[in-house]
Amino acid sequence: MEDKRANGDSCVSCNGSSKKKEIRVWCDGCYDMVHFGHANSLRQAKALGDKVIVGIHTDEEITKHKGPPVFTEEERVKMVKGIKWVDEVVLGAPYVTTLEVLDRNNCDFCVHGDDITMTAEGVDTYHLVKSANRYKEVRRTAGVSTTDLVGRMLLLTRNHFRQGSAEYDIEKEGSSNMGQDSAAKSPWTGCSQFLPTTQKIIQFSDGKSPNPGDKIVYVAGAFDLFHVGHLDFLEKASKLGDYLIVGLHTDPVVNSYKGSNYPIMNLHERVLSVLACKFVNEVVIGAPYCVTEELLEHFKIDVVCHGGTPIALEDGKIDPYALPKTKAIFELIDSGNDMTTERIVERIISHRLEYERRNQAKEKKEIEAFEALQRQKQTQKAG
Numbered sequence: 001m002e003d004k005r006a007n008g009d010s011c012v013s014c015n016g017s018s019k020k021k022e023i024r025v026w027c028d029g030c031y032d033m034v035h036f037g038h039a040n041s042l043r044q045a046k047a048l049g050d051k052v053i054v055g056i057h058t059d060e061e062i063t064k065h066k067g068p069p070v071f072t073e074e075e076r077v078k079m080v081k082g083i084k085w086v087d088e089v090v091l092g093a094p095y096v097t098t099l100e101v102l103d104r105n106n107c108d109f110c111v112h113g114d115d116i117t118m119t120a121e122g123v124d125t126y127h128l129v130k131s132a133n134r135y136k137e138v139r140r141t142a143g144v145s146t147t148d149l150v151g152r153m154l155l156l157t158r159n160h161f162r163q164g165s166a167e168y169d170i171e172k173e174g175s176s177n178m179g180q181d182s183a184a185k186s187p188w189t190g191c192s193q194f195l196p197t198t199q200k201i202i203q204f205s206d207g208k209s210p211n212p213g214d215k216i217v218y219v220a221g222a223f224d225l226f227h228v229g230h231l232d233f234l235e236k237a238s239k240l241g242d243y244l245i246v247g248l249h250t251d252p253v254v255n256s257y258k259g260s261n262y263p264i265m266n267l268h269e270r271v272l273s274v275l276a277c278k279f280v281n282e283v284v285i286g287a288p289y290c291v292t293e294e295l296l297e298h299f300k301i302d303v304v305c306h307g308g309t310p311i312a313l314e315d316g317k318i319d320p321y322a323l324p325k326t327k328a329i330f331e332l333i334d335s336g337n338d339m340t341t342e343r344i345v346e347r348i349i350s351h352r353l354e355y356e357r358r359n360q361a362k363e364k365k366e367i368e369a370f371e372a373l374q375r376q377k378q379t380q381k382a383g
Helices: 034-047 058-068 073-081 099-104 127-129 145-157 200-206 230-236 251-258 269-273 294-300 322-324 343-348 352-382
Strands: 024-029 050-055 087-091 111-112 135-138 216-221 242-247 282-285 305-306 331-332
Touching: 034 050, 034 111, 034 135, 034 145, 034 269, 050 073, 073 087, 073 230, 099 127, 111 343, 145 343, 200 269, 200 294, 216 230, 230 242, 242 269, 269 282, 294 322
Parallel strands: 024 050, 024 111, 050 087, 111 135, 216 242, 216 305, 242 282, 305 331
Antiparallel strands: none
């Protein structure tokens, strides 16, 4: 009997009625420091089928092939499960994707971005599924990578966010120079040039308005380097009502209460990271630091929440939650997770040399792969 798993043909039941076969899409990777680039790849994968199954490499596998991950495998699994386009997560995916893995998870084909991923030995990790014609490619999100984010933290630069009159401008230049290193020329992770568009925001948004009578919950903050602490907090906040709105502060506002080079991710990047979370229904871009009457009335907010992080007073004296407290609609949430953006940065800084070596090795490998790919294309044209 013909195997119709890979070609997506419909199945016919015993009574003769046609039933469309469910298309299961396999994606795999490290998913370290999960960001909107990962989410966008999974969004595109979901558009190619019905279910997205994500395989995640173990800490041991990642360390062997590209250096130590920033997050543990438990943290990475939780983050991927929190992305709205993901249906199932499998820990322990091999670094080289095999046909056995696809078959064992009942997947029709594998999807990956158009950047090259290689083993420590320089082997294309998708060569087996490519040869079997069970591989599809989606566009990688230009302008973001874990390598770039690590570079921002190590450099402590501020050129990834905007201030003053340029506060809401889109990026017109690289957001990081990858260590200010002239060798940082990888076509995929060497320089961040994220250009946000309304279309990208629409793609990430579920586009649903609250239903009449829905209890609306509001939270606000930086949500920088979106992590498991944010995820646990938003999950608990979402359970307090029917519709969760997240207010995101602008880069200068975040910098005023966090200092240093925070936020690590600029406003546009943080918007997409939060929108990708399955617990979030809407995002207010550039929300006021102090919760106002206008904000409460406009969005018909019933509950305002805050997590366990200290509340910085505006101008050193104004409680940003004074109004919801007065109205008795303010609630503190204990997420049960002590992860913070600062702790992530501390992890990076404490292993600075390891991550710098990792970034440099990854850059070198990608440049070599890109050059080889260009030579291959030239040879094919000449032939």
